[in-house]
Amino acid sequence: xxxxxxxxxxxxxxxxxxxxxxxxxxxxxxxxxxxxxxxxxxxxxxxxxxxxxxxxxxxxxxxxxxxxxxxxxxxxxxxxxxxxxxxxxxxxxxxxxxxxxxxxxxxxxxxxxxxxxxxxxxxxxxxxxxxxxxxxxxxxxxxxxxxxxxxxxxxxxxxxxxxxxxxxxxxxxxxxxxxxxxxx
Numbered sequence: 001x002x003x004x005x006x007x008x009x010x011x012x013x014x015x016x017x018x019x020x021x022x023x024x025x026x027x028x029x030x031x032x033x034x035x036x037x038x039x040x041x042x043x044x045x046x047x048x049x050x051x052x053x054x055x056x057x058x059x060x061x062x063x064x065x066x067x068x069x070x071x072x073x074x075x076x077x078x079x080x081x082x083x084x085x086x087x088x089x090x091x092x093x094x095x096x097x098x099x100x101x102x103x104x105x106x107x108x109x110x111x112x113x114x115x116x117x118x119x120x121x122x123x124x125x126x127x128x129x130x131x132x133x134x135x136x137x138x139x140x141x142x143x144x145x146x147x148x149x150x151x152x153x154x155x156x157x158x159x160x161x162x163x164x165x166x167x168x169x170x171x172x173x174x175x176x177x178x179x180x181x182x183x184x
Contacts, residue, residue, distance in 0.1 A: 012042040012049040016056035023060045031060045047084040051077040067104035091120045111142050130159035146182045
């Protein structure tokens with residue numbers, strides 16, 4: 001419908017969302033095809049469309065466990081948002097970059113990025129509160145506070161339940177990693 005109406009921004013966003021659905025279903029090939037279409041469409045659009053297309057690419061790569069490719073795509077989105085002066089969305093992508101770097105074993109850089117945006121999401125509702133708890137679980141884990149990290153994991157799950165959502169697969173990946181990495 002958006003294609004027929006000629007609204008490239010809406011078309012690009014729809015392609016990105018369809019890519020996410022395919023990624024969540026494990027159909028990475030179809031997801032990547034949709035990302036490519038979204039990037040082609042967004043090339044003529046607003047900065048938000050361009051950044052969203054890179055976000056969709058990063059998400060697909062992250063879920064398929066190509067953490068290095070995911071980090072490169074998040075960095076592209078961050079650059080676009082930085083140039084546009086959109087600090088709110090830029091912080092969201094910095095957070096995504098930090099968490100994928102954590103999963104890739106880039107602990108020091110991940111911690112530095114998470115600390116740089118600390119407090120950016122906590123006042124934006126329960127869904128973003130859950131992200132804050134995930135971030136604090138990572139930082140606590142890095143600092144060796146394993147019990148504290150476990151408490152933040154429980155808080156993240158509770159915050160998601162409070163807003164009647166399920167945790168996104170990329171966030172779940174982090175919590176599972178943290179839970180399985182505690183010293184026994």
